[in-house]
Amino acid sequence: MTIGIKKVARPREMSFPESLYLVEIVKGLGVTMGHMLGNIVRQEGIKTIEYPEVRRRMPPRFRGKHRLMKRENGSPRCVACYCCATACPAKCITIVAGESPDPAVEKYPVRFDIDMLRCVFCGMCVEACPCDAIRMDTGWFTPPDDTREKLIFTIDMLLEK
Amino acid sequence: MSGPLFDLTVAIARIAVFFAFCFGLVVVMTWVERKGAAYIQDRRGPNRADILGVRAWGLFHPLADALKFLFKEDFIPDNAHRLFYQLAPMFSLAPAILGIAIIPFGPDVTVLGRKVALQIADLNVGILYLFAVSGMTVYGVVLAGWASGSKYPLLGGLRSSAQMLSYEVSMGLSLMGIFMVFESVRMSQIVTGQGGLLFGVLPKWGVFVQPLGFILFLVAQYAEANRTPFDLPEGESELVAGYHTEYGSFKFSMFMMAEYLHMVVGAAVVATLFFGGWQFPYLADAGFLFPGGAAVTLPPAAVFLLRIGAFVAKVLFFAWLYVWVRWTIPRFRYDQVMRLGWKVMLPLALLNIFATGLIMLLLKK
Numbered sequence: 304m305t306i307g308i309k310k311v312a313r314p315r316e317m318s319f320p321e322s323l324y325l326v327e328i329v330k331g332l333g334v335t336m337g338h339m340l341g342n343i344v345r346q347e348g349i350k351t352i353e354y355p356e357v358r359r360r361m362p363p364r365f366r367g368k369h370r371l372m373k374r375e376n377g378s379p380r381c382v383a384c385y386c387c388a389t390a391c392p393a394k395c396i397t398i399v400a401g402e403s404p405d406p407a408v409e410k411y412p413v414r415f416d417i418d419m420l421r422c423v424f425c426g427m428c429v430e431a432c433p434c435d436a437i438r439m440d441t442g443w444f445t446p447p448d449d450t451r452e453k454l455i456f457t458i459d460m461l462l463e464k
Numbered sequence: 465m466s467g468p469l470f471d472l473t474v475a476i477a478r479i480a481v482f483f484a485f486c487f488g489l490v491v492v493m494t495w496v497e498r499k500g501a502a503y504i505q506d507r508r509g510p511n512r513a514d515i516l517g518v519r520a521w522g523l524f525h526p527l528a529d530a531l532k533f534l535f536k537e538d539f540i541p542d543n544a545h546r547l548f549y550q551l552a553p554m555f556s557l558a559p560a561i562l563g564i565a566i567i568p569f570g571p572d573v574t575v576l577g578r579k580v581a582l583q584i585a586d587l588n589v590g591i592l593y594l595f596a597v598s599g600m601t602v603y604g605v606v607l608a609g610w611a612s613g614s615k616y617p618l619l620g621g622l623r624s625s626a627q628m629l630s631y632e633v634s635m636g637l638s639l640m641g642i643f644m645v646f647e648s649v650r651m652s653q654i655v656t657g658q659g660g661l662l663f664g665v666l667p668k669w670g671v672f673v674q675p676l677g678f679i680l681f682l683v684a685q686y687a688e689a690n691r692t693p694f695d696l697p698e699g700e701s702e703l704v705a706g707y708h709t710e711y712g713s714f715k716f717s718m719f720m721m722a723e724y725l726h727m728v729v730g731a732a733v734v735a736t737l738f739f740g741g742w743q744f745p746y747l748a749d750a751g752f753l754f755p756g757g758a759a760v761t762l763p764p765a766a767v768f769l770l771r772i773g774a775f776v777a778k779v780l781f782f783a784w785l786y787v788w789v790r791w792t793i794p795r796f797r798y799d800q801v802m803r804l805g806w807k808v809m810l811p812l813a814l815l816n817i818f819a820t821g822l823i824m825l826l827l828k829k
Contacts, residue, residue, distance in 0.1 A: 325679070328793060335792045339503040351507050 358443070366426045366439040369417055371461040378403075379462060380436040383410040387428035387437055395421035396428060415458040419445045470578065478584050486564050489783065490724040491526045497724075497787045498525065504791045529717075536713035543613030544710060552611055553711070553718035556604025560725035562597045566590060566651050567732045570742045570772045582742075582772075583652060590649040594733065595636055598688055602628040604722065605690070605697055605707045612710035620706030623798060624697030627687060630805035631694075635684035637813035641677040641820040642670050642737055655741035659748075665755050667745045670738035676816045678738045680809055685734065687805070689726035692790040696798055731782030735775065742775040 320326055342349050352359060361367065372380040383400035401413035424444075428437050448454050495510070499522060502509025510522035540549060570582040587593050602625055609621015643649055646657035660668040671678045687694040698706035708719045735741060746754050747770060751762035762770075796804070 328789075331792045332788060335504045335788065338506060339500065342503040342506060346508075349506055349508055353508070 361442045365442055366424050366429075367443045368419075368441045368445055369422075369428070369437055369439050369456070369461055370441055370463075371415065371458065372436050372438060373462060378405065378408075379411060379415075379458070380434050381412050381415060382408060382434055382436070383412040383415075384433065386431040386433060390427040390431035392425060392427060393421045393423045395419075412458060415461060417456045417461065419454045419456055420451060470576070474575070474580050475584075478582070482564055482567075482569065482584060483561070485569075486561060486725060486728050487721075489728045489779070490721055491530075493724045493727060493783055493787070494526050494529065494720070495523060496784065497790075498522070500784075500787045501791050504788075533714050533717035538713045538715070541613060541710050545611040545613065548607050548611035549710075550715070552604050552608035553715045553722075554604075555607055556601065556722040557718045557725070559597045559600035559604070560722040560729065562600075563594050563729040564732065566593055567729070567736055568652050568655050568741055569775055570768065573768065581652065586650065586652050588650055590651045590654070591639060591643075591737070592649055595632070599632060601688070601722070601726070604719075608711065608719070609697075609707040612707075614710050616703045616705075616709045617707045620697040620703050620709070624690060624707060627690075627694060627696060627801055627805070630802060631684045631687035631809070634680055634805060634809035634813045635688060637810070637817060638677045638680035638684060639737065640813075640817045641674045644817070644820050644824060645670075645673050651736060651741075655736060655743065658740040659743050661755065667740060667743065669740040669743070674738070674816070674820070676812060677820075678734075680813050680816065681738070682734060683804075683809065685730045686786070686789065687801070689730055689786070690723065691727065691786055693793040693796050694801060695790075695795060696801060701795075727783050727786045728779070731779045731786070734782050735778035739778050740774075741778075742771040744770045744774040747771065747774075 374380050382403075383398055385398055385400075388394075388396040388398050395418040397414060397416040397418075398412050399414035400410045403409060403411040405411075422445075424439070426439055429439050445454065499509040501507075510525040511519055513519070513522060513524040513528040515524055540546060565584040566587055568581065568583040568586070572579050572581050574580070605624040605628070606621045609617040609619075609624070612618070642654065646654045648654055648657070654670075658667070658669050662668045662672055666672050686692075690697050696706075697703075698708075700706070703709070708716055711719060746752050747762075747767060749764075749767065751767065752758075752760040
């Protein structure tokens with residue numbers, strides 16, 4: 304086959320009654336009325352969801368809000384190694400390390416803030432973590448809020464999730 | 465009650481009731497438009513505004529909208545011509561409501577032994593007054609476009625002036641057939657003329673005697689009201705929001721109300737001229753008179769209510785038709801609008817006048 308000529312399907316010429324548009328417009332009105340009546344009768348068939356009350360189920364590997372894991376005794380699993388903060392391309396993780404009261408553990412995070420406004424949800428922090436202390440499996444994205452301060456998540460908020 | 469006092473009371477009462485009807489319908493139509501659009505597009509539409517937890521399918525949204533418009537900052541852009549910028553919404557809103565003055569809402573009623581027409585003014589020039597008033601609406605749009613001192617409103621204003629002037633011609637000509645058939649331009653006489661029967665079966669409504677005139681008039685009305693598929697003056701995909709781009713707060717809501725008033729008044733005009741106004745099919749003054757000879761006698765009050773109900777139902781249907789058409793048909797391209805107006809509508813309107821005249825001449829012989 305020679306290169307260059309491809310036959311593109313064109314719409315056929317309109318017949319005379321079609322070119323008057325009147326019948327076609329009435330048909331179109333029928334389609335829209337069908338949709339409207341169908342949606343009034345079957346409200347549950349409407350595609351949109353009532354967002355804050357009803358939430359879509361995200362796929363299992365969806366990278367959402369972060370959460371910090373806990374040990375059996377309830378203390379954070381994080382050892383403040385800064386791996387996640389180093390891996391983060393958006394530089395949104397701020398960690399302040401402190402000496403852990405538990406003799407088996409060297410350090411613990413005094414502060415662990417994630418600036419959700421800067422986070423790009425890449426999941427690098429989760430991959431970098433040597434202790435499986437940070438996960439992004441909450442299945443939901445950052446909810447809207449009215450100040451920037453409320454969107455910097457502190458360690459307490461992250462441990463709760 | 466003495467004569468002049470009675471007349472004054474009746475005049476004020478009529479104006480109050482008919483204006484309340486129109487503005488009430490405007491409020492309802494904004495809700496119908498939003499909700500109807502949503503259901504046509506498989507969405508849910510407005511349903512969040514609530515009063516004490518009662519949501520009532522979003523019926524409170526028009527109220528919320530009105531409050532929002534009232535409390536927004538009344539902003540005038542630096543480049544705007546201050547006087548004309550503020551006059552434009554008034555020029556838009558006033559002619560839109562004036563048209564309702566000549567619409568007969570029902571048959572004459574007898575109050576305190578006197579005859580009262582359910583019509584604000586039964587002008588002898590009738591529909592010509594409507595043309596004069598609707599011709600004024602173009603000033604609002606053009607003035608808004610020019611006075612805003614910004615390029616998109618100017619383009620919208622230019623488009624709308626050309627479009628409205630073009631369709632005004634075919635709108636006037638498309639009604640000539642109606643005047644010829646009913647031999648009057650007086651609205652009340654046109655409605656009474658539609659009470660008879662055609663071939664003994666069909667009601668003698670304008671749509672049955674003037675089918676082509678009806679289609680032409682309906683299309684021209686949509687163009688005059690700047691509604692889709694003729695909403696090029698707004699054309700949000702090209703002109704941001706067209707002639708009201710620079711308007712906010714209550715001034716914008718006046719343009720919005722003008723648009724919906726056009727719909728309501730337009731629906732009333734179509735119902736009056738082409739669908740028998742307050743005439744109920746086969747309903748005479750004493751009750752139903754069916755073509756087969758069957759008759760049902762009704763008390764005068766029931767006849768009156770049926771006729772008012774028929775008029776309101778027709779108005780509601782045609783107001784809904786505006787919404788329905790808007791969410792069905794896409795917008796025209798500008799050259800298509802002009803071609804349709806001058807090359808299709810105008811010759812067809814002239815043909816309609818010629819054909820009507822010919823048929824009337826042949827029938828008279």
